[in-house]
Every structure is written in C-alpha cells, then in structure tokens.
Amino acid sequence: MTKTVVRSLADLKPLARELAAARLAAEMERERLAAALRLAEQERRVFELSIGPVTPLRHVERVLHDLEPPAPEPRQREADERAVLLQALSDDIDVDTLLDTDESLSFRREGISVEVVRKLRRGHWALQGQLDLHGLRRDAARESLSHFVHDSNRRGLRCVRVVHGKGHGSPGREPVLKGRVRRWLVQKSEVLAFVQARGSDGGAGALIVLLSGST
Incomplete structure (x- = not known):
C-alpha cells in the first residue's frame, strides 16, 4: 500500500x-x-x-446642409451694359436748346412741369446722394456720372447732387466739366430735371438732379 x-x-x-x-x-x-x-x-x-492635458470638445449634434454653389457672375453682361452706358453719352449734343433760360438755366424733361423745377430749386426734395467729379478727366467723369445716375435710380433715390466744380483750377479758369455734365445728364432717361444748386449746396459748381426713382 x-x-x-x-x-x-x-x-x-x-x-x-x-x-x-x-x-x-x-x-x-x-x-x-x-x-x-x-x-x-x-x-x-x-x-x-x-x-500636456487635453480637454475634449463638447459634442454637439450638427446637421450638415448641402452648400449651393455661388451664382455665376454675369461679367460679360455687365461689360456690355457698361459699354452701352458710355456710348450713350455724347459730347456733341446741343444742350442749350434743351435748357430753360430761367434764372440759372435748368432742364426739365417733356411732361415735367415748371412747378417741379421750382420745387427742386427750393430744396423740396431732400438730397439722398452726391457725386463729386473734381479732379476727374473727361472719360472718367463721364463713366462715373453714368454709373452714379444709373445706380442711384436703381436704388430708388429721387434727388441727388452732382458736383462738377466752378473751374477755378482749370486752365483759363473755365469750368471744363460744367457744360459736359449738362450734356450727359439730358441724355440719361432716368433724369427728369436738374437745376443749378443753391449757394449753400454748391452754387454754380453743382447741379441738383431729380430722378425718376425706378429702373
């Protein structure tokens, strides 16, 4: 065992x-x-x-949306419109036959009464915008004025001021842009009337312009 x-x-x-x-x-x-x-x-x-120590970010529930691609920019159309705006403003038009020979030479489109011009001169409409053309050459001034009038009217503005200067700094002290600005403005369909500005608004160096206020 x-x-x-x-x-x-x-x-x-x-x-x-x-x-x-x-x-x-x-x-x-x-x-x-x-x-x-x-x-x-x-x-x-x-x-x-x-x-070193890291603090995790707080988790947040998010909804991801599909992003829409930006709309294409109509650059060619804008270029065409710019060309049309510039071509439409001629320096050769005889503006004197279109001006009213009143106290300061004013313009009113057909169908616009003299009373409208009087109200414009008295400051009946408040100024809503201004363009100063001091120091610009002719082509630059023409382009600036064309775009200013078009854009102001598209935005619904009714009364604006265009400062062209009194010519004190021009050769011969002659206002180079004064006559041209009047020629250009009478060719803009958006312009209903304009008058020389009152002394407090620029006097002989500016125009008060009444726009139709719609495209």
Missing part, C-alpha cells in the same frame, strides 16, 4: 512541473499583453503627452 502511494506522488511531479510552466507562460503572456496595451495607449495619447 505504501509503495503505491509513493509511486502516485512521483507521477504527480511531472504534472506539477507542467502546471508551473503553464502558469509561467500565462503570466508572461499577461505581461506581454499589458505592455502592448500600455504602448498602444501611449501612442494614442502621444499628442496629449507631448503638450
């Missing part, structure tokens, strides 16, 4: 060694996995570990 027990204990030694080896292998595997996890965490947090 005693020999049998001893023999059984002796048989258990290899099994014990196998179990010990298995536990060691398992422990080593756990250590390997733990090291791999630590390395992965360090790599994941490499940015945070480099600059």
Whole structure:
C-alpha cells in the first residue's frame, strides 16, 4: 500500500512541473499583453503627452446642409451694359436748346412741369446722394456720372447732387466739366430735371438732379 502511494506522488511531479510552466507562460503572456496595451495607449495619447492635458470638445449634434454653389457672375453682361452706358453719352449734343433760360438755366424733361423745377430749386426734395467729379478727366467723369445716375435710380433715390466744380483750377479758369455734365445728364432717361444748386449746396459748381426713382 505504501509503495503505491509513493509511486502516485512521483507521477504527480511531472504534472506539477507542467502546471508551473503553464502558469509561467500565462503570466508572461499577461505581461506581454499589458505592455502592448500600455504602448498602444501611449501612442494614442502621444499628442496629449507631448503638450500636456487635453480637454475634449463638447459634442454637439450638427446637421450638415448641402452648400449651393455661388451664382455665376454675369461679367460679360455687365461689360456690355457698361459699354452701352458710355456710348450713350455724347459730347456733341446741343444742350442749350434743351435748357430753360430761367434764372440759372435748368432742364426739365417733356411732361415735367415748371412747378417741379421750382420745387427742386427750393430744396423740396431732400438730397439722398452726391457725386463729386473734381479732379476727374473727361472719360472718367463721364463713366462715373453714368454709373452714379444709373445706380442711384436703381436704388430708388429721387434727388441727388452732382458736383462738377466752378473751374477755378482749370486752365483759363473755365469750368471744363460744367457744360459736359449738362450734356450727359439730358441724355440719361432716368433724369427728369436738374437745376443749378443753391449757394449753400454748391452754387454754380453743382447741379441738383431729380430722378425718376425706378429702373
């Protein structure tokens, strides 16, 4: 009986060694996995570990909308309109036959009464815009005036002032733009009437212009 027990204990030694080896292998595997996890965490947090603690942004539910492409710019049409505006203003028109020879030479389109001109001269309409042509050459002044009148009328403005100067700085002290501005204005369909400005509004160096106020 005693020999049998001893023999059984002796048989258990290899099994014990196998179990010990298995536990060691398992422990080593756990250590390997733990090291791999630590390395992965360090790599994941490499940015945070480099600059310090990071506060995650608060998550906000957002709806992404499809962005519509911007509308094409009608550059060719604008260029064509600009050319038409410039070509329409001639320097050769005889403006004197279209002016009323009143106290300061005024203009009123057909169908506009003399009373409208009187109101315009008295300042019945408040000034809503101004264009100063001082220092501009003829072509630049013509283009500026054309765009100013067109844009002011498109915006619904009724009464504006155009400053052309008294010619004190021109050769011969003659107002170079004064006559041209009158010629150009009578050719603009948006212009209903104009008068020389009162002294407080520029006098002989400016015109007060009444627009139709619509395109």
